[in-house]
Amino acid sequence: MKIMVTVKRVIDYAVKIRVKPDKTGVVTQNVKMSMNPFCEIALEEALRIRESGLASEVVAVSMGPSQCVDTLRTGLAMGADRGIHVEANDSMYPLFVAKILKKLVEIEKPGLLILGKQAIDDDCNQTGQMVAGLLNWPQGTFASKVVLDKEKQVATVDREVDDGIETLCLNLPAVITTDLRLNQPRYATLPNIMKAKSKPIKKFTPKELNVDIKPDLEIVEVTEPPKRKSGVLVSSVDELIEKLKHEANVI
C-alpha cells in the first residue's frame, strides 16, 4: 500500500510574525521557513506505518513556489521515498490544494492520505476534510492514534474532539489529518539528509493536472491583534457589578 503525505512550507513556528506596513499580509522576506509542524507529525506517522510493514512506500507532496523543494528534501531526509512538487506561485487556498490532491490521488492511487490537521500560517483546518469530500473517502480528523488493520483494510482512528476522544473505524482508502499528540517526529540525520539529495522529486503544474486555481477568495486586510489592555483593580463586589453592567456590557 502506498501512503501519500502532504507537507506545507510555512513560516517557522518560532519566528515573531510582523504585519507588513501595507496590511496585505505578513513579512515573509528573509524570514525562516520550515515544514508545518502538523505535516511533520503526518509524515512521521506514515513512516512508522511503513516501518511496521503495513505500507510499501511513502510519497511526500508539496505545493507552492520553487522553494517548496527544500521542504520536500527535509521530508525525504526524514524517510519519505519520493517527492512530488506542484509548482504554483499563487496563494494555495484549501479548495485548490484539495482539487490538486484529488488529481494526484487518481495518478498515484495511495491507500491512505495523511495530512496535518491545519497549517500554522492560515489555520484553515479545511484541506483534509475537503479532499475527503471530493474523493468521497472516509475521514478521521484530529487523529491522536492510528491503528491499521491490513487484513480487514480498515484504519481505527482516535479523534480529539471537544468532549474527549472519539474512536472511528474507517474503510481504506481513507483520509487522516493529524493532531499534536499523535507522535513525536524524528530528527533528520546528517547521512539521511545527504541520501535525500538523490531521491526523485517529480514536478507538476496545476495546468498539467487540469485544475483551475483562479482565486475565489481575496484577503482584504491583515492587522495585528489589539494590544492587551491592563486590568483594573476593583475595590468591592458592587463596583465589579457596576463595571460589568455599564462598562463591559456583559450583564
Place this chain on the structure above:
Amino acid sequence: MFKLSSLLFKSKSKSKNALTIIRTFNNLQPCNASTHANSRVPISRNFCTAPERDSIEYDVVIVGAGPAGLSAAIRLKQLCRENDTDLSVCVLEKGSEVGAHILSGNVFEPRALDELLPQWKQQEAPISTPVSSDKFWFLTKNRAISLPSPFDNKGNYVISLSQLVRWMGAKAEELGVEIYPGFAASEILYDSDNKVIGIGTNDMGISKDGSKKETFQRGVEVKGQITLLSEGCRGSLSEQIMKKYNLREKGGAEHQTYALGIKEVWEIDEEKHQPGAVLHTLGWPLDHKTYGGSFLYHMKDRQISLGLVVALNYQNPFMNPYEEFQKFKHHPAIKPFLEGGTVIQYGARTLNEGGFQSVPYPVFPGGAIVGCSAGFLNVPKIKGTHTAMKSGMLAAEAAFGVFNEGLDMNTYWDALRNSWIWEELYKSRNYRPAFKYGLIPGLALSGLEHYILKGRHPITLKHGKPDHEATNAAELHSPIHYPKPDGVFSFDVPTSLHRFCNINSLLLLNVEN
C-alpha cells in the same frame, strides 16, 4: 535492522577528471535505555556502551558557515575550477539555517569580497546602502558633543551581515559546497598520532537529565583531510585546539581580550531615517574606566541597528552591560530616533579586541583556524568581517596547496603575515591597549597613533590583565541602580530574549532570570 552498506558517489563537479569520493556508512547498532550506564550525567554525556557512529568523509571540513568559513569554501571551489580538479567540501553550521547565528553591526568594508566575488553587485548581493554620513559623539548624561570622526568609511556599506552570509551560502552551494545547517560540531576527532581528522556532531534527542528521548539520534563523524575551524569569537572547538597544541605560545601571542556587543534592530519613522547614516558614541553611560561605545547605523527599509559594545575587562562587578544598553537608549540625543518606532530584533555576541598581540599560531596538525576564532578584528576600525573573510581565503589557498602540490598548511601562517590583514592589524595594534591607562590617556594615545604615528614605530603595547582577572571585589564598588524598563524604549531581559530571532540559541544559553 541496520545493514553495513558502502556507497560510492561520483563528485558533482563539471571538471574532466572527476574524483570519486567514497563514503562508508558503518554499522549502526540500536541502543536500548537499559544499556545506558549512567542516566544522571548532566553535562558530559559518557555513554560507555555508546553505539558506533556513522562516519562520512570529505576532503575539507569547515566548522561554521560564517563569513570566514564560507569564504574558505567558496575559494576552495574556485581554485578547483581554475585547476580542473575537484575537492569535496562540507560546511557544518550549528544554526538552524545559514545566517541564523550571525550578529554584527555592520558597516562593511568590501575589500575581501571584491577579491573573492568581484561580481557581487551584479550577482545581487544584499549590499545596497552605501555609508552616507559618519558621525562621532562624546556623550555625557544629557549632552552629545560632536567630535571629528576617526573612521574613514568611504566606499563602505551599511548591511545586515546575516543576510550577506545567507547570500554567500547560496553562492557556495552553487559552486558545489555542501552546507548542513542544524548540526553543531561538538567534538574533535583525532587519530593515533594526535592529528585532527575531523569532528563529531552532537547527539540529538537528549532530555534534561541526560537520558535519551524517543527521538534520540546519535551524532555522526564528519572526517576531513583538512579541518578548518571558523566558529567565530571564542569558538569552543577552537579554544580546545589552541590549548591542546599550545597555539598561543607557539605564535608568541598574548591572551585574547573580549567585548560584549548587545544589539537591537528597530523600524523607525520615515522622517527620522537616513539610509547609510553611521553614528558612533563614546562616554556615557560607560565610565572612564570602562572601554566601550555605542553604534547606530541606518540600513534600508526604515530599519536601524543600534547597540552598545562593552569591553569585558570592566572593573565594577555591579555593572550590567545589558542594563547600560537600555539606559543608553534614553539619552536625549538617541531617544528621538526611536520615538514612534518598533523593536524588531534583539541579540548579543562577544567580539575579539586583542588584535595583533593576540593572534595565535593558527595552524594545527590536520587543519587551521580562520576568522574570529583566531581573532583578526581591527579594533579602531571596529570591523572584523573583511579580515575574517580574507583569512578564510588564505586558508583555502593553503589547503588547496596541500592537495594539489603536497605543501603543508603552515603556508597559511606565511600568507597571513604577508597579507593586508597583517598590515592592518599591525598598524592598529596600540589603540586598544592604550586604554588600559584610562579613557583620557587612551583617547590621547589613540589620537597620536591615528593622526601622527600610524603604527610606524617599534613599540607594541601589551594588554592589561586578562578580562576575568580585571573584575574587582564587590566591596570596592557600590551597587548601581538601574531604572526599570519602560516597555517602550527599554525592556526587561525576558522580553528581549523573546525577540532573539532564533530559539535554538536560547537552548544553548544558560538563562537564569
